[in-house]
Amino acid sequence: MASECILEIKNIKKSFPGVKALDNVTINLKRGEIHALVGENGAGKSTLMKILAGIYTPDEGEMLFDGKPFVPKKPVDALDKGISMVHQELDLVPEMTVEENVFSGREKKKGIMVDKRGMQKRTQDLMDELGIHLDPKDKIKNLSTAEQQMVAIIRAIAFDAEVIIMDEPTSAITDREVAKLFEIIEKLKGKNKSIVYISHKMDEIYSLTDEITVLRDGQLIGSVHTKDVTPDELIHMMVGRELNAVFIKDAPKSATYDENEVVLKVENLTRANEFYNINFEVKRGEILGIFGLMGAGRTETMETIFGLRKADSGTVTMRGDKIHGVKAAIRKGIAFVTEDRKLFGLNLIGSVKDNITIAYLKQVLKGGFLMDFKKEKATSDELIERLKIKCASRDTLAGTLSGGNQQKIVLAKWFMGDPDLLIMDEPTRGIDVGAKAEIYKLMDTLVKEGKSIIMISSETPELLGMSDRIIVMHEGFITGEASKNELTQEELMAYAIGETEKAKA
Amino acid sequence: MNKQRSNADVANKKVNVGAILGKYGVYIALLVLFVALSFASESFLTVTNLFNILKQNAVYGILAVGMTFVIVTGGIDLSVGAIVAMAACFAAALAQKGTTTPVVIAMLVGIVAGLGCGAFSGFFIAYAKIPAFIATLATCTIARGIVYVFTDGRPITGVSDAYKYIGRASWGVVPVAVVIYAIFLILGTFLLKYTKYGRHVFAIGGNKKAATVSGVNVEITEFMVYVICGFCAAFAGLLLSSRIQTGQPAGGEGYELDAITAAVIGGASLSGGKGSVFGSLIGILVVGILTNGLDLLNVSSYYQQIIKGVIILLAVLADRKKD
Amino acid sequence: MNKQRSNADVANKKVNVGAILGKYGVYIALLVLFVALSFASESFLTVTNLFNILKQNAVYGILAVGMTFVIVTGGIDLSVGAIVAMAACFAAALAQKGTTTPVVIAMLVGIVAGLGCGAFSGFFIAYAKIPAFIATLATCTIARGIVYVFTDGRPITGVSDAYKYIGRASWGVVPVAVVIYAIFLILGTFLLKYTKYGRHVFAIGGNKKAATVSGVNVEITEFMVYVICGFCAAFAGLLLSSRIQTGQPAGGEGYELDAITAAVIGGASLSGGKGSVFGSLIGILVVGILTNGLDLLNVSSYYQQIIKGVIILLAVLADRKKD
Amino acid sequence: GNSSESAKTDDTVKTEEKTENAADDTVEKDDAAKDTAEVSSDGDTYKIAWVDGNLANESNSVCTAAAKAYAESITDSKIEFTLLDGEGSGEKQVDQTETLIAQGVDCIMMQPYDAAACQVGVQACIDAGVKVLVVKAPIEDQSICPFIGQDDIVAGQMEMDWVADQLGEKGNIVILEGPTGNSAALNRNDGITKALESYADINVLYTQTGNWNRDEGMSLMENWLQTGEQIDAVVAHNDEMALGAYDAIADAGKVGEIKVIGIDAIDAAKESVSAGEMDATILQDVEGIAKKAVDVAVMLCKGEEVEDTYYIDPVLLTKDNIADYM
Numbered sequence A: 001m002a003s004e005c006i007l008e009i010k011n012i013k014k015s016f017p018g019v020k021a022l023d024n025v026t027i028n029l030k031r032g033e034i035h036a037l038v039g040e041n042g043a044g045k046s047t048l049m050k051i052l053a054g055i056y057t058p059d060e061g062e063m064l065f066d067g068k069p070f071v072p073k074k075p076v077d078a079l080d081k082g083i084s085m086v087h088q089e090l091d092l093v094p095e096m097t098v099e100e101n102v103f104s105g106r107e108k109k110k111g112i113m114v115d116k117r118g119m120q121k122r123t124q125d126l127m128d129e130l131g132i133h134l135d136p137k138d139k140i141k142n143l144s145t146a147e148q149q150m151v152a153i154i155r156a157i158a159f160d161a162e163v164i165i166m167d168e169p170t171s172a173i174t175d176r177e178v179a180k181l182f183e184i185i186e187k188l189k190g191k192n193k194s195i196v197y198i199s200h201k202m203d204e205i206y207s208l209t210d211e212i213t214v215l216r217d218g219q220l221i222g223s224v225h226t227k228d229v230t231p232d233e234l235i236h237m238m239v240g241r242e243l244n245a246v247f248i249k250d251a252p253k254s255a256t257y258d259e260n261e262v263v264l265k266v267e268n269l270t271r272a273n274e275f276y277n278i279n280f281e282v283k284r285g286e287i288l289g290i291f292g293l294m295g296a297g298r299t300e301t302m303e304t305i306f307g308l309r310k311a312d313s314g315t316v317t318m319r320g321d322k323i324h325g326v327k328a329a330i331r332k333g334i335a336f337v338t339e340d341r342k343l344f345g346l347n348l349i350g351s352v353k354d355n356i357t358i359a360y361l362k363q364v365l366k367g368g369f370l371m372d373f374k375k376e377k378a379t380s381d382e383l384i385e386r387l388k389i390k391c392a393s394r395d396t397l398a399g400t401l402s403g404g405n406q407q408k409i410v411l412a413k414w415f416m417g418d419p420d421l422l423i424m425d426e427p428t429r430g431i432d433v434g435a436k437a438e439i440y441k442l443m444d445t446l447v448k449e450g451k452s453i454i455m456i457s458s459e460t461p462e463l464l465g466m467s468d469r470i471i472v473m474h475e476g477f478i479t480g481e482a483s484k485n486e487l488t489q490e491e492l493m494a495y496a497i498g499e500t501e502k503a504k505a
Numbered sequence B, C: 001m002n003k004q005r006s007n008a009d010v011a012n013k014k015v016n017v018g019a020i021l022g023k024y025g026v027y028i029a030l031l032v033l034f035v036a037l038s039f040a041s042e043s044f045l046t047v048t049n050l051f052n053i054l055k056q057n058a059v060y061g062i063l064a065v066g067m068t069f070v071i072v073t074g075g076i077d078l079s080v081g082a083i084v085a086m087a088a089c090f091a092a093a094l095a096q097k098g099t100t101t102p103v104v105i106a107m108l109v110g111i112v113a114g115l116g117c118g119a120f121s122g123f124f125i126a127y128a129k130i131p132a133f134i135a136t137l138a139t140c141t142i143a144r145g146i147v148y149v150f151t152d153g154r155p156i157t158g159v160s161d162a163y164k165y166i167g168r169a170s171w172g173v174v175p176v177a178v179v180i181y182a183i184f185l186i187l188g189t190f191l192l193k194y195t196k197y198g199r200h201v202f203a204i205g206g207n208k209k210a211a212t213v214s215g216v217n218v219e220i221t222e223f224m225v226y227v228i229c230g231f232c233a234a235f236a237g238l239l240l241s242s243r244i245q246t247g248q249p250a251g252g253e254g255y256e257l258d259a260i261t262a263a264v265i266g267g268a269s270l271s272g273g274k275g276s277v278f279g280s281l282i283g284i285l286v287v288g289i290l291t292n293g294l295d296l297l298n299v300s301s302y303y304q305q306i307i308k309g310v311i312i313l314l315a316v317l318a319d320r321k322k323d
Numbered sequence D: 001g002n003s004s005e006s007a008k009t010d011d012t013v014k015t016e017e018k019t020e021n022a023a024d025d026t027v028e029k030d031d032a033a034k035d036t037a038e039v040s041s042d043g044d045t046y047k048i049a050w051v052d053g054n055l056a057n058e059s060n061s062v063c064t065a066a067a068k069a070y071a072e073s074i075t076d077s078k079i080e081f082t083l084l085d086g087e088g089s090g091e092k093q094v095d096q097t098e099t100l101i102a103q104g105v106d107c108i109m110m111q112p113y114d115a116a117a118c119q120v121g122v123q124a125c126i127d128a129g130v131k132v133l134v135v136k137a138p139i140e141d142q143s144i145c146p147f148i149g150q151d152d153i154v155a156g157q158m159e160m161d162w163v164a165d166q167l168g169e170k171g172n173i174v175i176l177e178g179p180t181g182n183s184a185a186l187n188r189n190d191g192i193t194k195a196l197e198s199y200a201d202i203n204v205l206y207t208q209t210g211n212w213n214r215d216e217g218m219s220l221m222e223n224w225l226q227t228g229e230q231i232d233a234v235v236a237h238n239d240e241m242a243l244g245a246y247d248a249i250a251d252a253g254k255v256g257e258i259k260v261i262g263i264d265a266i267d268a269a270k271e272s273v274s275a276g277e278m279d280a281t282i283l284q285d286v287e288g289i290a291k292k293a294v295d296v297a298v299m300l301c302k303g304e305e306v307e308d309t310y311y312i313d314p315v316l317l318t319k320d321n322i323a324d325y326m
């Protein structure tokens, strides 16, 4: 009979030039088990899973699939065995449609032609099951990050896989979709499929998984039953020291908060099909949270404020000056941590240093145009240190860093400018528990210095924890606004799904 | 950024015009060109002349079909001109008057040479990961060198009458060359749009890493694209040499640029992931009709160049509201 | 994928060899070539010949400097050959024997023509978002057409003696052309590596969208890159025409491929974000030394092509363990 | 690239044979001529077209300009002169010929870029009943239509013979060739090779293509010179390359030690010869060819009898006679 473990990973070692990504890692994955894989950014989680998926080959160690040796040389080998993966970095083909992406590499055929209709239907069915409303014929490049993530999930579950690896599948989607996803995962578990689930979100791990394996710096720290370990213990295992995991802002409002000093003023901002009549103000020393469901138009609104998109009508004023264009926005002291780090945030073939300093090069120039390398090195080293970016050196290529560390580069880039207004779109995407606290602390320091922050987040605890005030958007409209003490998670949701608006009408 | 949603219920009309221009720009440009030339020159709008244009451009057209595959993967093939010459010379050398080698065999040898060149480039690109620009440039020089050695730099003439068929015969008003080009267009479209292989071509052009991860055999797909392109180039070479009844060792020079231009005017993107075989036909027609029309209007070749440059720019400009 | 880290404390030795080859592949290839030719031909390793090689390749070298900028942004410039001809003809026409126009003015006019062509391409690429391939191809045809109209297809001879200086004079054993090339190399390296502008060039080549978000003025940066390339091409044109004391309307044809090849051999990636001015020198040397050596060995031009193709492939192969 | 591409495949004796062979066809051709004349000419208007091989070539551009000017100067009948440029591609010339036939011209003057491809274009004219003649360089089988031009083999022979004579039939030479596969280059090379057969003591040190270019000619010469080998003469397939070689020689301080000869007698070469720099060049009287070609074209249009071959002889220009040709 089949062995109890669908997958046995034994003593895997993997080095990249300059880093030992995995050192002697052993994990057993049982049938019908949801197995969490946790650890700090750069611990080696994604690397291990990529080895499973045939993307990397291990330097040492062996793997058994269903008791038999398993040596995947290419992704196909793993796919053929029934191992599919939701990748941390969204690897979709932008010019192709949802259906084409879902079936990429595993197209259904009808004679010698592809069975387009059949595949579209199957895609539609899966989307219905997940409760997302997309057309299988939509091109990926027209989807929001969240929608893309959903497509990646659909791709992984579209085939009757035995093992599904999910590398931070919920980093960009909102609670509603998360709930749907969990339903599906449970269903898969019911069919005796096995899931490896990587996440930095404690609540997800506790509500979903049966078993947890912890990695730290490429080393296996241990595997435990989820019910046998408390969150504090788990965090201790991950970071190797005590950590006050949840950062609590000292005071509800920072001392510099000044209700009368408007930093950013947005008036009647409209872009057809995206958002309408957006009005709000950001005050000095304030953290303004923005909540909404997937596709509510938050990202577009912020991109428009920052000058990446042109508004159909309406104005954006920063400290009294109208702004248009990204350069003007940056000059006026606005910074923008984008949601999609790979597309908008990073030059993956540039070094960590080059990425950090690109937005504020003028700070590391001498004579206005000449690079001051010494200063540049010092500045980037300081930021690498401050954000604890795990990289071999400042000259490492950004593309070789782990997902969370890439996100930290994007943050570092904007922290460097010490901006007056920092817009952060899903800033803690893929960031580990410890680093999150660091980032919250940095945000807190900023507002204490009298700066302001707009924070978009789909993680309600984070939003409720950090914001002084929260605006809720629904289908392109602002449907609610309240200071955070007035809001519960439920009320937030009610605004977000547009119920309150209906009530008003 | 400013990506437009295809299925947008567009609110204001201005955008709509832009969208239409963006989507059909090249077609509109082609139409304008066509109508303008019909008025400017009496000789332009005649059946003979239109078939004439197609016949004259069949060689470039077939090259552009193959090139489209390459470009969709994000590659480029600079060796097609040399392959044209190689296939032409090899086949012409075998299809001499009075020899017993059947013409079909001679042509097959030419085709095999093209497949070989394509496989050579494809190997270095797909497996040795050498940039396509360099690999195909190398194939180009090597192939051209071989052709010169083979022919001693002299054209190969004296081909048998049967050899002339594909390039010069007509079925009624329809030249055989045009029929062959049509077949290439149909097969190319079918392969690229309706088969699994075609999807893989788009997938690796759109995002090679994503394609690898989803189990597409990137290497074979990429390799095959150059083989296909080599095949098309060889066939184009046969057509050319049949048309001029000669194997020219220096023939086909610079054809790669024409083929690439046609594909790009037709909407293919050199960064990969976009393009269509039918689009390459449009590209061929824009350039072909323009050349023909300017010749008919007796425009000096110096001014022709200037005009062509401007028109190609305008055609693509009309088409590129998007990126 | 497998991108390698530069400052690695490498764990196993096998990787190490690969890494060294990967990092210094082209240099090693160049060295091997150099040593081999020194043995094969007595005349190769002489001071005169080495300066000879540099002098003969100064024109290509300067083109490659400009091309490197373009390639690092992920673009391509097919118009440099035509710009070479335009600058050469305009300047030569003004610098006639017996006219009062100072040579410097004549040269300036040539340079301005080059800047104009570069700005023309740059405008359509950066602002009208037309693919660089098409825009520069259009610039190429238009510029070439203008040159033909201007010269009526005839070379412009009879330039003044002063005009010959930059192309023909020597300071001791060092030809002035070589000194000029060296200046271009130094200034190019400086601009690309040590200035804010250079950083922006790399940033837009690496990820244009991310650069936009970071406040880089993508349009101006991209535009300027073509202006720089036009400047280099114009200067190369002056050098060429000074060397041959003629403005050749058909001159410079195909030089774009040489310049691109040199840049790519030197490590630039046509998909952007990678490349160096110094690398382009290495590329120039590989091709230049090879040609010179094969000429000295009296290898027939047919075989030269085959050998060159193979060596370029090998040089890049040694260099491309990475991508 | 620059040079003329005039050539003739066969030597004179053979051509005479051809003349006889072609005699039978004449009747047929005349019939066709009458047909077209009826269709297209109202009164005395003739549409004649020149299909040039490559107008980026100086010699061609001079030749076509002369033809155009001459055609316009003809008054007894009205000539509509069309000029098309094959841009260095025989196939393009075939395309253009077809386009012209579709347009209904009366006579096509083919200046072939390559002999074999243009054969097809000429044949297409004959098949369609359009008058056709070939200018400057012959097509593969020149027996099918009249030819006006120079014999490149003779030019090659003439240049080699002169060099041999200058060297006392002994010494080392280098050859700068035109582009591979180009008819003119092939024929000039054949002429040189043929001449060399009679000079056993002349040694060809290097031979390499300079692609008609002055800079390539210069670079090659620079390379050869610095080997230190004794070079006594440069035999170039055209003047541009010869001028480049001369510059290299001058830079190396070897003026006077090495003979330099080219073909075409372009202005720069004539100046150079008259200034005592280059030693000789061979004149192709392109303007003479152009005028003759237009005359023959008009005769064909009128249905008059024409000869099969009109040779405009090449002339060797040296310091001694250059003054007469400036």
Ligand SMILES: Nc1ncnc2c1ncn2[C@@H]1O[C@H](COP(=O)(O)OP(=O)(O)OP(=O)(O)O)[C@@H](O)[C@H]1O
Pocket (backbone or CB within 6 Å): A016, A017, A019, A020, A021, A039, A040, A041, A042, A043, A044, A045, A046, A047, A048, A088, A390, A391, A400, A401, A402, A403, A404, A405, A430, A432, C001, C002, C003
């Ligand atoms: N292709 C690569 N080249 C070089 N180093 C790499 C490569 N991929 C990963 N690494 C390194 O290996 C280590 C482990 O990375 P990995 O992506 O597995 O981390 P992770 O646990 O998934 O982190 P995160 O939570 O941030 O996603 C990191 O130090 C990373 O920089």
Ligand SMILES: Nc1ncnc2c1ncn2[C@@H]1O[C@H](COP(=O)(O)OP(=O)(O)OP(=O)(O)O)[C@@H](O)[C@H]1O
Pocket (backbone or CB within 6 Å): A141, A142, A143, A144, A145, A146, A147, A172, A173, A174, A274, A292, A293, A294, A295, A296, A297, A298, A299, A300, A301, A339, A458, B001, B003, B004, B005
């Ligand atoms: N580049 C784009 N082109 C066309 N449509 C887009 C693009 N990006 C997003 N959209 C669409 O605009 C709508 C709003 O998306 P947006 O990203 O602003 O949502 P959001 O509120 O930020 O939520 P989330 O980021 O969680 O998805 C979505 O329906 C999305 O499909």
Ligand SMILES: [Mg+2]
Pocket (backbone or CB within 6 Å): A045, A046, A047, A088, A167, A402, A403, A404
């Ligand atoms: Mg990861």
Ligand SMILES: [Mg+2]
Pocket (backbone or CB within 6 Å): A144, A145, A298, A299, A300, A339, A425
């Ligand atoms: Mg968003």
